[in-house]
Amino acid sequence: DQQVKQNSPSLSVQEGRISILNCDYTNSMFDYFLWYKKYPAEGPTFLISISSIKDKNEDGRFTVFLNKSAKHLSLHIVPSQPGDSAVYFCAASRTGANNLFFGTGTRLTVIP
């Protein structure tokens, strides 16, 4: 059973607009959440993370929001750029665990 879900396999956004990628999780023990970005023929690279003690973390154009009551997090990219076109994976872990649980990914296409 998938503990981290990304229900949108793909998303297309115009350059300069906001991209919003969503992620849901089922395990209330998760206390650390991450987003990874993956370009074709490359491995995933870490993008941004958030601890469960926060509800928002911002890094430049990227902001992650966490809603613990809804078990939902989202990644906002503003403004979106063509170079942001990639597959974005949501991941979650809990303190002391050896594993990250990943979603299936959302393919973002930013149209120039």
Add this chain to the structure above:
Amino acid sequence: ETGVTQTPRHLVMGMTNKKSLKCEQHLGHNAMYWYKQSAKKPLELMFVYSLEERVENNSVPSRFSPECPNSSHLFLHLHTLQPEDSALYLCASSQDQAGATGELFFGEGSRLTVL
């Protein structure tokens, strides 16, 4: 030189072959991982090594056999695989175990096709 290097990038093997995937990390990290990515499925953890000791074996069939001879190298030995084992195999490393910081550094992956 990239942080985590995987070889080969592509591998085609028959069900009776024996082959190995290699991973090398140049980051001085203490933990290394094998993940499997199948089409339309999330990344699945296979094995975790921390300080060269296996700390996680995620119910992986015995036809996959990991080896971690030192903290910089990780192997995945493959034998008598099935076609459904065809997937992208990703190696990753982290400074500490994943539960501490969650940040993994991935290699580019080895694309395996089993005929």
